[in-house]
Amino acid sequence: PLSKEGTFISKIKARISFSGLKEAYSVKRRIATWNFALMMIKDRPLLGSGIGTFQYNSLNYQAKFFEQGDNRSIYPHGYAKEAHNEYLQLVAELGIIGLGILLWIMIVYFYKGLIFLNKTEDNEKKGILIGLMGAVVAVLIDGIFSFPLHLPATLVLFWLFLGISMNIITEKKSEQIENSIKEESCHLINIYRYKSVFRIIIILLFLLVSMTLARPFIAKIYLYYGNIEIRKKNEDEALHLYQKALKYDPYYGHAANSVGRILKNKKIYDKAQEYLERAEKTFDAHTLPSELAMVYYRQDKFNEAEEKFKKAISYQPNKKSMVPIYTNLGNNYFKMGEYDLAKDAYRDALKIEPDFVQAHFNLSQVYFRQNLQREAVEELLTVIRLAPDSKEAEIARIIIHKGVQEERERKEEEKNKDQEK
Structure with a gap:
């Protein structure tokens, strides 16, 4: 009775069960991430792909990893x-x-x-150094399963601990160096005549560095407010804010992607292509390949669209989200006149979602182009059965009715010819 739904024990059991599921998900997710990280290393083992590029390469290598065996389902x-x-x-x-x-x-x-711990007799310094070294070890161990050196607070503390430790270890040497500098300082006294000039140069350098570092931060602020305007469905104001973000940081791929998506919605496809291609150089997202593919498709750039549609499929989080992209890939092949490939793409969509009306309707059009009338009519009848009130069903009825009329006229014509003979 204590385990009945709604009781205290049942709530604890549910929480433990949910926690276990989350833990299992987290472990599998880490294993997947480590696997495609190894794939990155295999491609560029010596120098790597560049600092800060892991997140940019992540989706691409994850897609390659999921293409191997049953990894996507595991x-x-x-x-x-x-x-x-x-x-x-x-x-x-x-x-x-x-x-x-x-x-x-x-x-x-x-x-x-x-070496310092073995030699020193200062117990106070010994205790401090042991504590600092222990903290460094803790961060290094945590780094096996997490990312402490990518968290600002931990990163600062890590290098601070190293710095304080080395200061304790080399304190005597520092005093010796300081004394030697004092002895040499008489030879450098003339430098102080130019102290004001040095100060001005340092201030100017500080301002230059500050502005350089501040620009990406300001760009992120504009992106943040642009996203707020998008949620309010105010695309024009959002576009203005995203473009301001790019003025402060021309390499901010996230902002370029946002501009490209708005321009695509406004059907300004040439400019949308420009911004999305610009975004692709420094940014990656699940939606970026499919957005770019549709922009190419709308401009009749079918070869480029084909490449991006295929990439978009590999980027999808689950099979269901692949269905509309397979359908769009089929549409792209249809426009290219590659009817067999179009047929395969629509069938791939229907393997995942057998009741997807758009794929059935588009498949019927491929069959008509290949003079497979019976198969085409079967697909149209499926459309009517699945979604009788849809626009596709309405068109399907018109096509079937027209086909029946044409068949009657053809038979009547043949009958008249036979009578004339």
């Missing part, structure tokens, strides 16, 4: 901005050389730290 889909393993991500972005540099820093750090 592992959950997602968008991994981080690899959930600092070392895999480091090698993916900076290659074996990057990992080697980090290992060298860590080896030198712990080597010097352990």
